Amino acid sequence: MSLYLSIAIIALIYVVIFQIAKASEYVSILKGEENSRKQNNKINGFLMIVFLVLGFVGVYVCNDLLFDKTLLAHPAASIQGEKVDQMLWITIAITGIVFIVTQILLFWFSYKYQEQENRKVFFFAHSTKLELIWTAIPAITLTVLVIFGLRNWFYFTGDAPKNAMVVEVTGKQFGWIFRYPGKDAVFGKKYYKNIDPASNSVGIIWDDKYAQDDILTEQTMYVVKGQPVKLIIGSRDVIHDVGLSAFRLKMDAVPGIPTTMWFTPKFTTKEMREITGNPNYTYEISCDQLCGNGHYSMKGVIEVVEQEEYDLWMAKQKPQYFVANPDKDPEAVKAAATSTKDSTAKVATAKM
Amino acid sequence: MSHEAVLHAHESHGHDDHGHHEHHDTFLTKYVFSQDHKMIAKQFLITGMVWAVLGGLMSVLFRLQLGYPDASFPWLEAILGKWAKGGQITPEAYYALVTTHGTVLVFFVLTAGLSGTFANFLIPLQIGARDMASPFMNMLSYWFFLAASIVMMSSLFVETGPFSGGWVAYPPLSALRDASPGSKSGMDLWIISMALFVVSSLLGGLNYIATILNMRTKGMSMTRLPLTIWALFFTAVLGVLSFPVLLSGFILLIFDRNFGTSFYLSDIFVNGVGALSNEGGSAILYQHLFWFLGHPEVYIILLPAMGMVSEIMSVNSRKPIFGYMAMLGSLFAIAVLAFLVWAHHMFVTGLNPFLGSVFVLLTLLIAVPSAIKVFNWLTTLWRGNIRFTPGMLFAIGFVSLFISGGLTGIWLGNAALDIHLHDTYFVIAHFHIVMGVASMFGMFAGVYHWFPKMYGRYLNNSLGYMHFWVTLAGAYMIFWPMHYEGLAGMPRRYFDFSIWESFKQFAELNRFISTVAMIVFAAQLLFIINFFYSIFKGRKVTDPNPWKSNTLEWTTPINPGHGNWPGEIPEVHRWPYDYGKDGVDFIPQDVPVGDHESSH
Numbered sequence: 006m007s008l009y010l011s012i013a014i015i016a017l018i019y020v021v022i023f024q025i026a027k028a029s030e031y032v033s034i035l036k037g038e039e040n041s042r043k044q045n046n047k048i049n050g051f052l053m054i055v056f057l058v059l060g061f062v063g064v065y066v067c068n069d070l071l072f073d074k075t076l077l078a079h080p081a082a083s084i085q086g087e088k089v090d091q092m093l094w095i096t097i098a099i100t101g102i103v104f105i106v107t108q109i110l111l112f113w114f115s116y117k118y119q120e121q122e123n124r125k126v127f128f129f130a131h132s133t134k135l136e137l138i139w140t141a142i143p144a145i146t147l148t149v150l151v152i153f154g155l156r157n158w159f160y161f162t163g164d165a166p167k168n169a170m171v172v173e174v175t176g177k178q179f180g181w182i183f184r185y186p187g188k189d190a191v192f193g194k195k196y197y198k199n200i201d202p203a204s205n206s207v208g209i210i211w212d213d214k215y216a217q218d219d220i221l222t223e224q225t226m227y228v229v230k231g232q233p234v235k236l237i238i239g240s241r242d243v244i245h246d247v248g249l250s251a252f253r254l255k256m257d258a259v260p261g262i263p264t265t266m267w268f269t270p271k272f273t274t275k276e277m278r279e280i281t282g283n284p285n286y287t288y289e290i291s292c293d294q295l296c297g298n299g300h301y302s303m304k305g306v307i308e309v310v311e312q313e314e315y316d317l318w319m320a321k322q323k324p325q326y327f328v329a330n331p332d333k334d335p336e337a338v339k340a341a342a343t344s345t346k347d348s349t350a351k352v353a354t355a356k357m
Numbered sequence: 358m359s360h361e362a363v364l365h366a367h368e369s370h371g372h373d374d375h376g377h378h379e380h381h382d383t384f385l386t387k388y389v390f391s392q393d394h395k396m397i398a399k400q401f402l403i404t405g406m407v408w409a410v411l412g413g414l415m416s417v418l419f420r421l422q423l424g425y426p427d428a429s430f431p432w433l434e435a436i437l438g439k440w441a442k443g444g445q446i447t448p449e450a451y452y453a454l455v456t457t458h459g460t461v462l463v464f465f466v467l468t469a470g471l472s473g474t475f476a477n478f479l480i481p482l483q484i485g486a487r488d489m490a491s492p493f494m495n496m497l498s499y500w501f502f503l504a505a506s507i508v509m510m511s512s513l514f515v516e517t518g519p520f521s522g523g524w525v526a527y528p529p530l531s532a533l534r535d536a537s538p539g540s541k542s543g544m545d546l547w548i549i550s551m552a553l554f555v556v557s558s559l560l561g562g563l564n565y566i567a568t569i570l571n572m573r574t575k576g577m578s579m580t581r582l583p584l585t586i587w588a589l590f591f592t593a594v595l596g597v598l599s600f601p602v603l604l605s606g607f608i609l610l611i612f613d614r615n616f617g618t619s620f621y622l623s624d625i626f627v628n629g630v631g632a633l634s635n636e637g638g639s640a641i642l643y644q645h646l647f648w649f650l651g652h653p654e655v656y657i658i659l660l661p662a663m664g665m666v667s668e669i670m671s672v673n674s675r676k677p678i679f680g681y682m683a684m685l686g687s688l689f690a691i692a693v694l695a696f697l698v699w700a701h702h703m704f705v706t707g708l709n710p711f712l713g714s715v716f717v718l719l720t721l722l723i724a725v726p727s728a729i730k731v732f733n734w735l736t737t738l739w740r741g742n743i744r745f746t747p748g749m750l751f752a753i754g755f756v757s758l759f760i761s762g763g764l765t766g767i768w769l770g771n772a773a774l775d776i777h778l779h780d781t782y783f784v785i786a787h788f789h790i791v792m793g794v795a796s797m798f799g800m801f802a803g804v805y806h807w808f809p810k811m812y813g814r815y816l817n818n819s820l821g822y823m824h825f826w827v828t829l830a831g832a833y834m835i836f837w838p839m840h841y842e843g844l845a846g847m848p849r850r851y852f853d854f855s856i857w858e859s860f861k862q863f864a865e866l867n868r869f870i871s872t873v874a875m876i877v878f879a880a881q882l883l884f885i886i887n888f889f890y891s892i893f894k895g896r897k898v899t900d901p902n903p904w905k906s907n908t909l910e911w912t913t914p915i916n917p918g919h920g921n922w923p924g925e926i927p928e929v930h931r932w933p934y935d936y937g938k939d940g941v942d943f944i945p946q947d948v949p950v951g952d953h954e955s956s957h
Contacts, residue, residue, distance in 0.1 A: 008431075008432050015879075019882070019883070019886065022820075022823070022883065023820070023883075023886060023890075025819070026817050026819040026820040026823070026887075027817065029818075030817055030818065030819065030896065033818075034896075045745065045818065045822070046743075046744060046745050048822075049745035049750060049822065050743075050745065053753075056826075056829070056830070063833070063834070064837070067837060067838055067841070071841035071866070072841070074841065074845055074862050074863065075841050075844035075845045076844060076846060077844060088773070089773065089774065089776070089777045092771070092773060092774055093768075093774065093777075093844075096767065096768050096771070096774065099767075100765070100767055103760075103764060104760065104761065104764055107731060107735065107760045108760060108761075110735050111734075111735060111753065111756055111760070112753075112757070114735060114739050114741075115738060115745075115753055118674070118741045118743050119743050119745065120675075120742050120743055124742050125937070125940065126674070126676045126740060126741050126742045126936070126937035127676070127739075127740035127741075127937070128676070128936075128937045128938050128939075129676065129677070129679060129736070129739075129740065130679065130680075130681065130934070131679060131680045131681065131682065131683065132679075135732075135736070136680050136683045136729065139728060139729060139732040140725060140728075140729055142728075143725050143728040144725050147721045147725065147767070150721065150767065150771060151717060151718055151721050151771070153771075153773075154721075154772060154773045154774065155714050155717060155718075155772075155773075157773035158710065158713060158714060158717065158771075158772045158773040159710060159714070161776060163710070177626075177628070178536070178627075197624040197625065197626050197632055198626075200632060202628070208626070241625070241626045242529065242533070242536060242625055242626060242627050242628065243527075243529045243530040243533070243536050244527055244529065244640055246705065246780065248780070248848060250777075250781075250845070250846020250847075250859060251846070251859070253776070253777040254776055254777065255705050255776060255777070255779060255780070256705055256707065256776075257706045257707060259640050259641060259706065259707065260529060260622075260623060260624050260625050260640060261622075261624040261625075261636075261637075261638065261639070261640070262623075262639060262640070262641060262707065263707075264706070264707030265707075283858075285858055286858065287858050287859075289857060289858060289859050291846070291848050291857065291859075291860075292848070293779070293780040293781070293848045293849075294780060295522060295523040295527075295530065295849075295850045296530060297522075297530060297536055298448040298449050298452060298521070298537060298852075299448070300452075300850060300851065300852070301448070301850075301851035301852040301854070302853075302856060304857065
């Protein structure tokens with residue numbers, strides 16, 4: 006019922022606006038076309054200036070309300086992020102000035118040069134000098150931005166430092182898998198046809214001698230504060246994207262074509278909670294490439310911790326080889342042996 | 358009008374009087390299977406408007422989800438059925454809406470609706486030709502577009518839903534039927550529709566190029582062409598050179614989908630299906646093929662708007678466009694650069710860093726011709742005598758939006774920043790302002806300005822003014838705050854942000870944006886009402902040249918028949934921008950140069 010009512014109200018509003026517009030057309034015919042045109046011109050010329058002023062007020066208010074919610078309000082969480090932020094500020098300054106000047110000119114000219122009966126327009130078809138000036142200025146400004154940008158681009162996409170720890174990230178519909186190379190610091194080979202969602206989610210070839218200490222985790226990745234991390238990124242099914250907004254980086258995960266990205270985290274998760282004043286703060290990995298219906302829920306977490314905490318965590322991880330093949334796990338075998346012994350003992354006691 | 362008459366008119370090019378033949382027309386030949394470029398233009402426009410309303414409505418629906426993720430709207434279930442169970446849009450429906458909105462707006466509205474309408478309408482009228490080089494091909498171009506529209510429309514009704522992998526349709530998501538429900542038969546229809554669309558735009562584009570090069574009236578040298586025509590010319594060239602590449606990309610995709618090839622597929626394990634046998638393909642190859650069209654496409658959308666804005670701005674400032682040759686040169690530079698920047702959409706795909714750096718340089722280079730255009734428009738306004746017709750307002754709005762959206766292009770084109778901002782709301786804000794809304798403004802400017810020529814009646818001015826101010830303010834209110842969301846890293850194409858610690862803080866802002874979006878959509882309906890009401894009931898045009906304009910279309914009768922000029926086609930003696938020269942308000946192109954006239 007309320008639906009029909011609201012439709013009726015909306016329709017009514019349209020009818021009213023339409024009738025007003027029609028009436029104003031008749032009024033303008035009565036007043037004479039020329040007069041009404043002049044009046045419309047005055048109103049719209051005035052609105053130009055109103056829009057300019059209110060527009061800038063709006064920009065200011067918007068910035069006031071929203072700036073604290075952007076990443077620029079807090080220090081970047083990686084060395085790379087610092088450089089991105091620095092570049093952002095330079096770009097904001099340059100484009101900001103151009104924005105303000107050109108918008109003022111546009112709306113000011115529109116207001117100032119609105120039609121007046123006795124104005125003679127200035128027949129001004131071209132001026133080579135002016136045109137050269139405004140070709141040269143943007144060209145020079147852009148050169149500066151390009152130089153800045155490319156220096157960072159080559160730094161970001163360049164080789165990771167030698168001491169970087171390496172983690173393999175695999176995207177799947179809809180989650181993240183992380184692989185650590187284990188004690189030997191070398192990843193075992195993998196082949197996608199070996200994938201078994203339950204025990205071998207990235208398709209590791211167990212026969213490979215480097216494979217047996219590889220560690221797999223899901224959803225949460227641990228990295229160490231201050232130590233560069235190199236990610237080797239891949240996908241199991243469709244294209245995903247490892248989005249690390251806090252670190253100001255992202256890289257696509259493409260099936261069949263591994264990509265890499267490296268960064269150096271600057272603050273632990275705990276430190277970041279203090280910096281942002283948000284006790285729930287987490288470094289989130291967002292999937293930034295549409296990958297299907299669960300795209301919006303494809304969330305991963307990065308825990309940045311101190312070295313000691315990382316070592317503790319790592320010590321608790323069990324190589325996937327043993328998870329997939331419990332019969333090969335010395336601990337599991339031992340445990341199984343103990344339990345068998347126990348049960349045999351029990352049986353023995355029962356028999357007695 | 359018979360077919361022979363058109364041919365005859367072409368052969369004798371400007372020296373005959375075969376203008377009026379309408380008395381032979383039946384309803385079918387006049388309104389449906391018309392070969393008159395003006396009627397085809399109207400067919401494109403109205404079909405484009407239907408899609409614009411549908412596409413806009415889709416955006417309202419998905420903004421409803423983003424703004425009110427927890428609310429339930431029973432009426433949604435009444436309309437959408439299983440796609441809105443319990444009054445809430447499902448993720449499947451959300452992604453289908455986002456995808457269809459993008460596809461439809463980019464291709465059907467801002468390509469076919471914009472170029473199709475104004476290239477068809479203005480080229481023959483402004484260059485002084487009786488019709489297109491091939492009116493029959495021109496008619497086919499519309500019918501292929503209509504076929505594409507019907508197929509796309511039908512994809513909305515298939516059991517598994519329309520395609521939902523984004524308008525870019527990246528494989529493997531678009532190639533694997535099991536990766537997403539939308540990639541089943543919805544994608545088959547999407548791709549067929551797009552293939553038909555490519556054919557349509559090629560038939561149109563070839564025609565536009567041939568017509569502009571071969572059928573200009575006597576005296577209409579290339580440098581006397583209005584900037585609209587130049588812009589439409591470069592647009593057509595871009596389309597003809599890049600759409601075939603897109604089609605080839607789609608054909609490979611069809612093979613991967615249906616015939617077991619591995620152009621784009623390699624090393625894939627699909628949940629619930631298992632490992633696929635495809636090996637050795639490259640998903641990135643598709644992106645290269647797609648963006649080789651995809652980037653020129655941005656300019657296919659923008660250039661016609663730029664051309665029309667230049668023309669309308671000059672007419673209503675009563676001043677020549679400033680720097681005609683610089684405007685032309687910058688159009689040319691943009692058209693060339695458009696082919697050399699596609700990989701800036703792929704900075705985060707693992708692109709070779711050196712290659713990336715080249716694309717950074719070429720991308721930022723586009724800012725130079727763009728800046729020239731902006732400064733030239735500003736100088737055109739300077740010391741003019743501006744009449745604020747609704748068309749002029751939209752032209753001014755276009756420049757404002759082009760500045761705002763163009764400047765953020767400098768952020769995104771710089772690869773090191775793009776790594777951070779890619780696929781966030783910052784990108785949404787950027788391309789909606791610079792390409793979406795700005796081109797829409799160009800289109801509105803064109804419709805308001807040439808409506809009297811199309812229908813012999815005026816649009817209602819008051820509605821036009823309301824439409825403009827609400828849309829301009831609303832567009833900024835919708836898209837400006839999105840820059841901030843992008844600077845917080847908020848990703849595009851998310852159905853719901855509530856599980857994200859980093860992004861859920863924008864819930865209130867999203868509600869605000871959605872509310873404004875609905876108001877702006879409602880204001881567009883005012884335009885639609887105005888348009889259809891004025892076709893039949895608008896104030897009649899009494900002056901054949903209502904805007905006191907120099908170009909040739911205003912030398913035709915108020916309601917020109919097929920063939921455009923009842924008598925001979927006028928001869929051209931000057932460029933189209935003699936406004937305010939020697940104190941004379943305007944001197945149309947067909948007026949011979951006087952003895953004492955100064956040169957510009």
